[in-house]
Amino acid sequence: MxxxxxxxxxxxxxxxxxxxxxxxxxxxxxxxxxxxxxxxxxxxxxxxxxxxxxxxxxxxxxxxxxxxxxxxxxxxxxxxxxxxxxxxxxxxxxxxxxxxxxxxxxxxxxxxxxxxxxxxxxxxxxxxxxxxxxxxxxxxxxxxxxxxxxxxxxxxxxxxxxxxxxxxxxxxxxxxxxxxxxxxxxxxxxxxxxxxxxxxxxxxASLQHTGPEIVDARSHLYPDSGHVLGFTPGSTGFRIILTGGVADVVDAHFSHDVIEFLGDNGLDLGGVAEYFAHPGGPRVLEAFARALDISDDALESSWRSMAAVGNLSSSSVLHVLADSLERAEHRSGDSGLLFALGPGLSAELVLLRWPEQYGAAA
Structure with a gap:
């Protein structure tokens, strides 16, 4: 792995x-x-x-x-x-x-x-x-x-x-x-x-200090949602396409997709110890919390990142992960779910797990 x-x-x-x-x-x-x-x-x-x-x-x-x-x-x-x-x-x-x-x-x-x-x-x-x-x-x-x-x-x-x-x-x-x-x-x-x-x-196996294992990853491309988010190139650069439909797609699809992804890896929502959510904006983070039936506090690292640096597009969820790896205590066997939405409209899910020897190595 x-x-x-x-x-x-x-x-x-x-x-x-x-x-x-x-x-x-x-x-x-x-x-x-x-x-x-x-x-x-x-x-x-x-x-x-x-x-x-x-x-x-x-x-x-x-x-x-x-x-x-x-x-x-x-x-x-x-x-x-x-x-x-x-x-x-x-x-x-x-x-x-x-x-x-x-x-x-x-x-x-x-x-x-x-x-x-x-x-x-x-x-x-x-x-x-x-x-x-x-x-x-x-x-x-x-x-x-x-x-x-x-x-x-x-x-x-x-x-x-x-x-x-x-x-x-x-x-x-x-x-x-x-x-x-x-x-x-x-x-x-x-x-x-x-x-x-x-x-x-x-x-x-040859490294003394490492982070979590990448257990699995999954992609979703949602039909008829290309108009929701993206860029249109022009003479002055990239003109953004941004609508309130991102949160609507989360409400309609995200819970089902996450539950299915976790189930295929022998987990349910209760088995996720930490969430690493792309801080797409307040409405998006609130929609993620609704879909996963968790409190806003469970996405604290994403809210904190958004307050400190804003939405950094593809870099944002990596900033959230970096912050957590520095701040949080992780136990052997803990699972984490990292996810983001982007143009398409598309979603990416990544399942992480801290290996059994993690506590000893750290």
């Missing part, structure tokens, strides 16, 4: 209170005082207290073309990816030249060669490292990335795999767009990166 060896995060240096960001963005997005008032209410109700941005706040006053904002994405994303990856490798006690597979995921910028290729010389990865860049998964990308690490390591039990996620959501905020989607998104999304080092079963 594959095993998570380490998780690490990286954030840009520019950190602002939500109110500062709101006051700067409001006149950029709309000149209508009534729309600005709506925007302020939405930002206040987002439960986001602070966010990290890839540029100083005043630089967002510049009207950037898609090319200009994407150039900034490539430069900053590569640096953040390097930071998160190196931290994760150091925590795992694994050298960069021992990595056999790199998966990179992002939906807020594009690059060819992809950012994972740019990381090869910067990290000291082998020139024959396998690379899988994934674009378009959005918020579900971090969870999907762990699932794809697991799929690979099941067939390569001696190998080391690295997942890297970088999202610079602030570069996608649209000027002069007072649509409800842009008003909401401008108060919810932040910038950040995360990396996960995972190892195959035989390689895990």
């Amino acid at each position: 594959s095993r998570i060896a380490a998780v690490a995060t990286a954030l840009p240096p520019y950190r602002y209170a939500q109110s500062e960001i709101t006051e700067m963005l409001a006149p950029m997005i709309t000149s209508d005082p009534a729309k600005q008032a709506v925007m302020r209410r939405l930002h206040e109700g987002s439960k986001v207290a602070t966010r990290h941005l890839v540029m100083p706040l005043e630089q967002y006053r510049e009207a950037l073309t898609f090319t200009q904002s994407n150039d900034r994405f490539i430069d900053a994303a590569t640096g953040l990816a390097e930071q998160a990856s190196q931290r994760a490798l150091d925590r795992a006690g694994i050298r960069a030249d021992e990595v056999d597979l790199v998966i990179f995921t992002s939906v807020t910028g594009v690059s060819a060669p992809s950012v994972d290729a740019l990381l090869v010389p910067r990290l000291g990865l082998r020139e024959n490292v396998k690379r899988v860049p994934m674009f378009g998964l959005g918020c579900v990308g971090g969870a999907a990335g762990i699932g794809r690490l697991h799929d690979y390591l099941l067939g390569h039990s001696d190998d080391v795999a690295l997942l890297v996620s970088v999202e610079l959501c602030s570069l996608t905020v649209q000027r002069d767009d007072d649509s409800m989607a842009n008003l909401v998104a401008s108060g919810l999304f932040g910038d950040g990166a995360a990396a996960v080092v995972a190892v195959g079963a035989r390689r895990a």
Whole structure:
């Protein structure tokens, strides 16, 4: 069974209170005082207290073309990816030249060669490292990335795999767009990166300190929901598609999907000790809690992450996992469920378990 060896995060240096960001963005997005008032209410109700941005706040006053904002994405994303990856490798006690597979995921910028290729010389990865860049998964990308690490390591039990996620959501905020989607998104999304080092079963036996096993992963793509969430590319960048339908899909499908997934692995909801939920927004987290019949407190780590850094798209659920691995005490045999929703509309479920020898190794 594959095993998570380490998780690490990286954030840009520019950190602002939500109110500062709101006051700067409001006149950029709309000149209508009534729309600005709506925007302020939405930002206040987002439960986001602070966010990290890839540029100083005043630089967002510049009207950037898609090319200009994407150039900034490539430069900053590569640096953040390097930071998160190196931290994760150091925590795992694994050298960069021992990595056999790199998966990179992002939906807020594009690059060819992809950012994972740019990381090869910067990290000291082998020139024959396998690379899988994934674009378009959005918020579900971090969870999907762990699932794809697991799929690979099941067939390569001696190998080391690295997942890297970088999202610079602030570069996608649209000027002069007072649509409800842009008003909401401008108060919810932040910038950040995360990396996960995972190892195959035989390689895990040689490591002194590791995290949970990856027991299983499952994907769902919901029909007739492509209009609910996504991005539309244009001359000024990626224009967000965001509706209230995300919570509706959770209400309609999520409980059944989770119960079936757990049942196939010999568990029920009562057998889950901890939940790692993508903090998609207050309505989404509340819908997750309803679907799983748990209190909001059971998703405390997700609420805490959303307040501290906002929704980081694919990186968010990895930040939640990293925070839990640092803060929480985990017992041998405990199971955890990691999950996220993204464009499609799609869901990714990952079942984790702390192995029987976990207490002794830690």
